Amino acid sequence: MKVAKFGGSSVANAKQIKKVANIIKSDSSRKVIVVSAPGKRFSDDVKMTDLLIELCYAKQQNQDHDLQLQNIMVRFQEIIEDLSLDQSILEDIQQTIEKYLQFDISPMAQLDALKSIGEDSSAKIVSAYLKHLGLNASYVNPKEAGIFVSNEPGNAQLLPESFSRIYKLREREGVSVVPGFFGYTENNDLVTFSRGGSDITGAILAAGTKASLYENFTDVDSVFAVNPNFVENPKDITVLTYKEMRELSYAGFSVFHDEALIPAFKEEIPVCIKNTNNPEAPGTMVVAERDSTDQCVVGIASDVGFCSLYVSKFLMNREVGFGRKLLNIFEDEGISFEHAPSGIDDMSVIFRDHLFTPEKEQIVIDRIRNELHVDTVSIHRDLAVVMVVGEGLVNTIGVAAKATASFAKAGINIDMINQGSSEVSMMFGVHAVDLEKAIQSLYKEFFTEDESNLTFPSAVARGHQ
Ligand code: ASP
Numbered sequence: 001m002k003v004a005k006f007g008g009s010s011v012a013n014a015k016q017i018k019k020v021a022n023i024i025k026s027d028s029s030r031k032v033i034v035v036s037a038p039g040k041r042f043s044d045d046v047k048m049t050d051l052l053i054e055l056c057y058a059k060q061q062n063q064d065h066d067l068q069l070q071n072i073m074v075r076f077q078e079i080i081e082d083l084s085l086d087q088s089i090l091e092d093i094q095q096t097i098e099k100y101l102q103f104d105i106s107p108m109a110q111l112d113a114l115k116s117i118g119e120d121s122s123a124k125i126v127s128a129y130l131k132h133l134g135l136n137a138s139y140v141n142p143k144e145a146g147i148f149v150s151n152e153p154g155n156a157q158l159l160p161e162s163f164s165r166i167y168k169l170r171e172r173e174g175v176s177v178v179p180g181f182f183g184y185t186e187n188n189d190l191v192t193f194s195r196g197g198s199d200i201t202g203a204i205l206a207a208g209t210k211a212s213l214y215e216n217f218t219d220v221d222s223v224f225a226v227n228p229n230f231v232e233n234p235k236d237i238t239v240l241t242y243k244e245m246r247e248l249s250y251a252g253f254s255v256f257h258d259e260a261l262i263p264a265f266k267e268e269i270p271v272c273i274k275n276t277n278n279p280e281a282p283g284t285m286v287v288a289e290r291d292s293t294d295q296c297v298v299g300i301a302s303d304v305g306f307c308s309l310y311v312s313k314f315l316m317n318r319e320v321g322f323g324r325k326l327l328n329i330f331e332d333e334g335i336s337f338e339h340a341p342s343g344i345d346d347m348s349v350i351f352r353d354h355l356f357t358p359e360k361e362q363i364v365i366d367r368i369r370n371e372l373h374v375d376t377v378s379i380h381r382d383l384a385v386v387m388v389v390g391e392g393l394v395n396t397i398g399v400a401a402k403a404t405a406s407f408a409k410a411g412i413n414i415d416m417i418n419q420g421s422s423e424v425s426m427m428f429g430v431h432a433v434d435l436e437k438a439i440q441s442l443y444k445e446f447f448t449e450d451e452s453n454l455t456f457p458s459a460v461a462r463g464h465q
Pocket of ligand 1: 008036037047049050118180181194195196197198199
């Protein structure tokens with residue numbers, strides 16, 4: 001049996017839901033369906049989850065919230081009418097929203113309850129539409145499905161005992177449609193996962209039911225080897241491993257919620273990323289292992305917004321505990337670090353720029369000077385990270401040479417290189433202004449034989465500054 005998850009754009013309106021129904025009908029092994037809340041119908045549209053958040057904030061600030069409520073109801077009404085479904089579904093949705101608006105619970109718990117309405121209603125609508133088409137389908141609440149979570153509003157973590165309960169979903173007749181994005185605590189409190197968390201629900205259900213495949217339907221034919229904002233018509237990735245996907249999504253590949261891979265990865269459930277608008281396309285497979293001899297580099301990822309703190313101290317290598325003390329300062333100040341490349345007498349700590357407010361910067365620098373007695377300490381902001389990702393990378397001779405040569409050709413200065421302990425990626429820190437050139441030169445180097453055919457979208461066309 002397969003678990004299929006449909007993202008927000010797949011359930012954004014009736015037209016999309018009809019495509020979803022056709023996909024479900026075309027394969028009887030698609031037994032467990034997970035749906036997101038209605039997403040954007042066009043680029044300036046607002047996601048249903050964001051409308052629900054606005055409604056909740058208006059209510060909690062004692063503002064008039066009729067307009068927000070109306071925006072939500074109009075969208076559901078349109079979908080329900082266009083699918084020729086019974087009005088009772090709309091009434092049910094309205095009653096649930098009103099019940100949650102009246103809840104006398106903590107603001108965070110109320111926010112989670114309201115946020116869940118998007119997915120919950122999608123599941124009610126999709127199951128009703130499948131029934132309307134004559135399929136044996138039912139709405140299954142996450143509690144009934146066995147999804148039990150910790151009480152961390154907006155960031156629920158699955159309780160391991162859920163898996164044995166979820167396995168029982170296999171026994172259900174027909175198609176089970178489960179809302180994504182939330183679960184329940186043992187005390188019956190509704191708690192959501194982090195944003196984008198329907199992917200997590202899908203992966204949890206695939207792992208719990210020991211599905212043969214987890215299909216993640218979105219709006220792209222496949223995962224591209226590089227962000228198409230930087231390279232026109234980049235190559236598709238047909239197969240990649242969990243580790244490669246994790247590294248790519250760390251640095252900017254937003255196809256998948258990165259936490260979502262964990263349950264699928266642990267149970268070794270293959271994942272297929274497919275397009276609701278073109279289900280015939282084979283999509284991208286994410287698997288435990290692949291033959292990396294034919295293509296050692298699978299993709300190039302990048303992200304901006306990093307900051308690097310550099311310290312040097314003569315004889316640092318002989319000072320027991322220096323690294324721990326430095327990282328302790330970050331821990332004390334609540335800054336999570338991303339990388340910590342080190343030399344003989346130097347060490348850098350790389351972290352997300354937004355965590356380093358001017359006040360934090362002052363405290364951290366003062367503490368490093370006073371407690372660690374370093375020779376120099378400096379901060380470099382506007383750092384971007386580019387990653388070359390691929391399983392075959394560590395065993396292939398010359399990857400670093402090719403990458404650095406391509407940077408040299410493009411006149412890019414490398415601030416940091418970190419192959420570190422990762423067996424599947426090589427990371428380069430460059431100035432954010434050089435990022436575009438860096439990505440393009442790496443793409444040329446690793447993905448094209450004939451450079452003359454390569455076009456890059458102009459910065460103007462992309463609306464970049
Ligand atoms: N609807 C939720 C969000 O917008 C969860 C999801 O779509 O996966 O974050």
